[in-house]
Amino acid sequence: MAFKSDDDKTAYWKENLSILAKLLVVWFVVSFGCGILLVDVLDQIQFFGFKLGFWFAQQGSIYVFVVLIFVYMAKMNALDKKYGVDEE
Template sequence: MAFQNETLKKQYWRDNLRIIGWLLAVWAFVSFGCGIIFAEALNAIHIGGYPLGFWFAQQGSILTFVVLIFVYAKLMDRLDRKYGVQETEDAK
């Protein structure tokens, strides 16, 4: 990855950190918010016989994290294309 000027490099990393920040915020909300803080309210709803708060604490945060990995990869592909630093087919 080679940037032609320092300004583009800083913009790229600022956009990258913004993406990471938003995705971490989503994961924190699901992990701590739904699994701990709002667990009692969510326990009124059941999925497969288990309270929703319990489900988020045990499975939901893990599944959310896996989905966020794919979302991050897609967003980074888009960001790389925007700044012209995408991987080429012959580089793989």
Template sequence: MNKKQHKASAYWKENVKYLFILLSIWFLVSYGAGILFKDVLDNIQIGGFKLGFWFAQQGSIYIFVILIFVYVRLMNKLDKKYGYDT
């Protein structure tokens, strides 16, 4: 394997790691907070709505959008690290 292939392989491996971490966070927020921990979270209210309901309806979408921006920032850093930022 030449240097260019090794660099591309390392880049892809780190990219997949970021994707796995970010999608795991989104899964935990959407499935965990919206379904599994709904009853516990419903004891807390935000704007008159129970927190479990809020996460199921809107919270997971907000978290997903935030994670998109986090992913863009991470990928910009990764591009610079591996020299793909041209």
């Protein structure tokens, strides 16, 4: 990657870490919060015949993680274009 200036490089990595932190918070809330902490509350709701808390613990957090990978990819592609370091 060739940045135009050191300021661009610093701003790029700051935005990259911000995106990463936000996505990790979402993943933590879904996997730990919904799968462990809120499981009793969520188990009162049925989802495809399963208790919602059980579903989050077993499959939901994995699906959310896969979606977050694609969100990260899209966000990073946009960030790369913004700073002119995208692959053409």
